[in-house]
Structures are given as structure tokens and as C-alpha cells.
Amino acid sequence: MPSPTPTLEMLSTELAVLRPRMDAVSLAIHARPELKFAEFHAQQVLTRWLGESGFTVTAGAGGLDTAFVAVHPGTVPGPCAAVLAEYDALPGVGHGCGHNLIAAGAAAAAIAVVRALPAHPGTVMVIGTPGEEMGGAGKARLAEAGVFDGVDAALMFHPGDRWLTGRPGLAAAHLRVAFTGVGAHASVSPWQGRSALAAAQLFLNALDSMRQFVPPTARLHGIVSDGGQAPNVVPARAAVDLYVRDRTAGSALALVDRVRAAAEGVALATGTRAEIHETGPMYAERRNNTVLAERFGDAVRALGADIGPYDPDGPAGSSDIGNLSQLMPVIHPYVQIADPGTPAHSDAMREAAATPFAHDRTQVAAAGLAEVVAALLTEPEVLAAARAEFAAGAGVPV
Ligand SMILES: [Zn+2]
Ligand SMILES: [Zn+2]
Known part of the structure; x- marks a missing residue:
């Protein structure tokens, strides 16, 4: 009993x-x-x-x-x-x-x-x-x-x-998008550089441009986790940490693909290289x-x-x-x-x-x-x- x-x-x-x-x-x-x-x-x-x-x-x-x-x-x-x-x-x-x-x-x-x-x-x-x-x-x-x-x-x-x-x-993917450019003197010869920070800025703008065209339940949000070292050095490295969330893991992963494509497009536009990796396991719905x-x-x-x-x-x-x-x-x-x-x-x-x-x-x-x-x-x-x-x-x- x-x-x-x-x-x-x-x-x-x-x-x-x-x-x-x-x-x-x-x-x-x-x-x-x-x-x-x-x-x-x-x-x-x-x-x-x-x-x-x-x-x-x-x-x-x-x-x-x-x-x-x-x-x-x-x-x-x-x-x-x-x-x-x-x-x-x-x-x-x-x-x-x-x-x-x-x-x-x-x-x-x-x-x-x-x-x-x-x-x-x-x-x-x-x-x-x-x-x-x-x-x-x-x-x-x-x-x-x-x-x-x-x-x-x-x-x-x-x-x-x-x-x-x-x-x-929400399901949530935790990502870091790291851009690698070329460092240079920011005044003497900036044309020798390729700014990873410019890539990070453009990437955040790309996310904003996507925002109207994602499901209303989705959330894309991040911070600049590395914005360079000094104002007089063209940043060779920069990174954005972001979360990509939606109602299901499947929907969030579909958005991750679009975020990845945006990062690669930004890299092309800025002459940098983009690497994307997960900073931790995905959270399930x-x-x-x-x-x-x-x-x-x-x-x-x-x-x-x-x-x-x-x-x-x-x-x-x-x-x-x-x-x-x-x-x-x-x-x-x-x-x-x-x-x-x-x-x-x-x-x-x-x-x-x-x-x-x-x-x-x-x-x-x-x-x-x-x-x-x-x-x-x-x-x-x-x-x-x-x-x-x-x-x-x-x-x-x-
Ligand atoms: Zn909390
Ligand atoms: Zn809590």
C-alpha cells in the first residue's frame, strides 16, 4: 500500500x-x-x-x-x-x-x-x-x-x-560569429587593412534587415563581444555573440542557416573571413x-x-x-x-x-x-x- x-x-x-x-x-x-x-x-x-x-x-x-x-x-x-x-x-x-x-x-x-x-x-x-x-x-x-x-x-x-x-x-541556438580581417594603422595606411569591426557592424545591420522577414515568434539578438583593441589599429579581429530563438528547434536552425549566409555575405563585402560556431548546446523548446x-x-x-x-x-x-x-x-x-x-x-x-x-x-x-x-x-x-x-x-x- x-x-x-x-x-x-x-x-x-x-x-x-x-x-x-x-x-x-x-x-x-x-x-x-x-x-x-x-x-x-x-x-x-x-x-x-x-x-x-x-x-x-x-x-x-x-x-x-x-x-x-x-x-x-x-x-x-x-x-x-x-x-x-x-x-x-x-x-x-x-x-x-x-x-x-x-x-x-x-x-x-x-x-x-x-x-x-x-x-x-x-x-x-x-x-x-x-x-x-x-x-x-x-x-x-x-x-x-x-x-x-x-x-x-x-x-x-x-x-x-x-x-x-x-x-x-523558445528553442535557442547560442552562436559566436568571429570575423578576421587585416590589421593596419588606422590613419597612416588604413587601405592596407580590412576591418573585422566593420564586418561585425554590417552583420548586426544584416540581422536588423532580416527582422521583418522572420516569424513573429523568432528572436535574433546579440552583442559585440570583441570590437578590436585600439582606435588607431584597424581591427583584425571582431566577434558578435548572438542567440537565435524560435518556437521549435527546427525553426531556430532554419534561421541559423540564414544568419550563417548573412555572415558569409558580410565577409565578402568587407574582405574579411567569417567563422561561426556554437558557444554551447542548443536549448530545446x-x-x-x-x-x-x-x-x-x-x-x-x-x-x-x-x-x-x-x-x-x-x-x-x-x-x-x-x-x-x-x-x-x-x-x-x-x-x-x-x-x-x-x-x-x-x-x-x-x-x-x-x-x-x-x-x-x-x-x-x-x-x-x-x-x-x-x-x-x-x-x-x-x-x-x-x-x-x-x-x-x-x-x-x-
Ligand atoms: Zn534568466
Ligand atoms: Zn532564470
Whole structure:
């Protein structure tokens, strides 16, 4: 007989007990923002908490030094539910994506489940997935290395400016277009040079010229990551880092072909050479498991959250959760921690991610995740329905 599912009230009570530590862990991560694959401090504060809470912790996993796996085995075999912790920050804006809340909320959710249900069946895991930002593709790399083998469902939430059970995530290719020209004195004999920076400028203009003629769901955006060394030297090298995104990997790859052709045309026009390479694995489009997302929605709604349904037309970014969502049922709901309209990746979102209000909301989100974990372990029909939806290719969107 499966163990009874703990009530949402039991899970919330455990989370309230965990609240001081949850806040401390979150604020410690927030105060020390670490970029992709350098998140050693975040890894340490999370694994210490999980280790003290009875989880068996392995720091470093799947070839990524800042990943971790924390396992709480049950008393009898059963499903394996993984809660995902992201904890990387952004250059310039620190925790402007609020991953400190994802991390602390994930650990709190898993600890709450094992406290409410010490003799649970199956396995509760927390997987620390570094390098989500900047094309790091931590989850894709961990999956490739087998870290998710045996995991039945992967669950996380993301902070934002509204509550949603889910929204699309675009497929994204991460590219560097490097131009090589010929250096020369910029005044004495510029005609001896061929400017790689001029190529980079023309390339960005070419992207702008394409913009009207790509699908409305596509996004082409980049930065000049190398613009030369000195004003008095014709730049022999320049580079543009850009992302090419659209609703599906197929559509994004078709756009990559057009971007490649534009780079080659620019090279011809400027007498330079263009080389294009991927700076990281492609992010796949996201599939949201509606069975599990609705269970999360029901739980947080019962705790007072005014959560909206899956929004197919909402603004979309990209995440390596998309890659995982092609392998197993996943959820990635959004939790309102800031005023509506607060942009992600902004100073305002960073400030919001450290407020007591954000931590109140993270408690609710953690209760929602804990509810889904408990349901997966103790209600066989929930995992069966999630699997059936996944196998049927249902869920949104593909
Ligand atoms: Zn982000
Ligand atoms: Zn994020």
C-alpha cells in the first residue's frame, strides 16, 4: 500500500519551520552572485543544508564541479522525483533572474517532504543544476552524463512578475560569429587593412534587415563581444555573440542557416573571413507537463495564489529545462515575487528577489513543489497520468 499523501497543511507547516534557514540560504546566495559554472558558494550553502537534513550529498556531478545531487532514499522502492535548484547569476545584474529563490525554495520543498513523510516510498532528490544562464546548458550536460537516469519527473519553479502554471520556452541556438580581417594603422595606411569591426557592424545591420522577414515568434539578438583593441589599429579581429530563438528547434536552425549566409555575405563585402560556431548546446523548446503543473497550480491556489493557466502567447525566454522536458515530464511554473511589469534580468528584479515578500511567495511555491513530489511518490495514478501525457506527446507546446 502506498503511504498516504501528506496534506498541504502538513507541508506548509514544515516549510514554516524551515523558513529562517530558507531565507538565510537564499540571501547568502543573493549576496554573492556567481556566474555560470563558478557557483561554488551557492553549492556549499545548499549542500550543507541538505546534508544536515538527512540527504546524501554528492558535490560535483556529471562532470560539472558546481553541480550536486542530494538523495533521500525511501523505505521501499518507488518513483524518483527530482526538485531542481538553479543558482547562477548574470554579469552586471547579479541575481536579476532570482535563482537564489529557486535554489532555496527547491531545497526547502524537498526537506519539507521528507520531514512530513519520513517513511516515504521511492526517492526524493534535489539536483543542483548550475549554468542555466548565458547558454551554459547545465541541465543538458547533466542529462547527457546520465545524472537524470532513473528520474521520473523533474520539478522547479521560476520567480517572475506573475503567477502562471507555465508558459512557452523558445528553442535557442547560442552562436559566436568571429570575423578576421587585416590589421593596419588606422590613419597612416588604413587601405592596407580590412576591418573585422566593420564586418561585425554590417552583420548586426544584416540581422536588423532580416527582422521583418522572420516569424513573429523568432528572436535574433546579440552583442559585440570583441570590437578590436585600439582606435588607431584597424581591427583584425571582431566577434558578435548572438542567440537565435524560435518556437521549435527546427525553426531556430532554419534561421541559423540564414544568419550563417548573412555572415558569409558580410565577409565578402568587407574582405574579411567569417567563422561561426556554437558557444554551447542548443536549448530545446519547452514541454510543460500539464498533469503535474495543474497539481502545482491547485496547491498554490489553495494557499491563496492567484495563479493563471498556461499562457501560450506570453513572452518567452529559453532555458535548459527545455532539453530535460524532451526526456521526462517537467514543470516550470512562474511565481510572482515582484510587481507586474517588473522585467526579468533587471536591477529591479534583483532587488525584488531579496525582499521578505519574495520569500513569502517562495514558501508558497515550495509548498506547491512539495505537494507534487509527495503526489508522485504516493499516488501512483499521478505519475501514470504524467507519463501518459508525456508519451502521447501531449502538453504544450511543441
Ligand atoms: Zn534568466
Ligand atoms: Zn532564470
